Amino acid sequence: MYYFDPTYFLVIIGAVICIAASSYMNSTFKKYARVRSRTGMTGADVAKKILSRAGIYDVTIEHVGGNLSDHYDPRRKTLRLSDAVYSSNSIAAIGVAAHECGHAIQHNIGYVPLKLRSALVPIANIGSRLGLPLVFIGLFLGLEFPIPGISRAVSLIDIGILIFAVAVLFQLITLPVEFNASTRALRTLGDNGLVGSDEITDCRHVLTAAALTYVAAAAASILQLLRLVMLSGNRRRRN
Numbered sequence: 001m002y003y004f005d006p007t008y009f010l011v012i013i014g015a016v017i018c019i020a021a022s023s024y025m026n027s028t029f030k031k032y033a034r035v036r037s038r039t040g041m042t043g044a045d046v047a048k049k050i051l052s053r054a055g056i057y058d059v060t061i062e063h064v065g066g067n068l069s070d071h072y073d074p075r076r077k078t079l080r081l082s083d084a085v086y087s088s089n090s091i092a093a094i095g096v097a098a099h100e101c102g103h104a105i106q107h108n109i110g111y112v113p114l115k116l117r118s119a120l121v122p123i124a125n126i127g128s129r130l131g132l133p134l135v136f137i138g139l140f141l142g143l144e145f146p147i148p149g150i151s152r153a154v155s156l157i158d159i160g161i162l163i164f165a166v167a168v169l170f171q172l173i174t175l176p177v178e179f180n181a182s183t184r185a186l187r188t189l190g191d192n193g194l195v196g197s198d199e200i201t202d203c204r205h206v207l208t209a210a211a212l213t214y215v216a217a218a219a220a221s222i223l224q225l226l227r228l229v230m231l232s233g234n235r236r237r238r239n
Contacts, residue, residue: 007227014220021216028209029068032092032202033084037195043085043097050101050188051079059104063087070096072103074118079104091195095203098189099210102181105188113176123163124170131164135228157232161225168225171218178214182207 041049047061060078063086064070070082079100085093106114138156186204189195195203 010223010227014223017216021212025209035091043093047097091202095206098185102184127163127167134160168221
């Protein structure tokens, strides 16, 4: 009976938003991957210069495989650049590399939202893996657990929703972290003369498209959480 529940439309809407954002990101990156920087510097070159000028000398830059698998690992102080970024001298590569350097700078100065996101990673991973299964097991089995001091028993559905909500919180905290990293990237590129003023605009297009994928992911997670709450409410009304 839950398989054809109308709340599936919320999941479909979330999926459409994510697909649209991902498609826009890929098309934008491909467009500016064909535009070469006038300086001729590669993504790795730009990353080295940005980190050096920020006074950061303990971050390692690595070349990793994959498509747009670029990321900064704060635990190992490692900035990893993908095939399309590390050795490419395109505007797209420079924008992405500068963005990841923005995360390294955040880590170096103790940017609070980044600290919060890092602290939530273990719980968010659990929530994204177990939240949905626990809710649906609870919907079918109706398991509840009495807790001293609480008038209403806590159901498996409640537990699933709670830990999934942590994963949603992680997505929301990710937004200011990503937007701030892009702002730092664009400012650093301009202030240090690593790209021209017109190239800054192109880099902004790339980073805006990338940011939209995080907005879409957050929106999809919120819609999924809303669906779980609605399913839980519907079950209580039937009982």
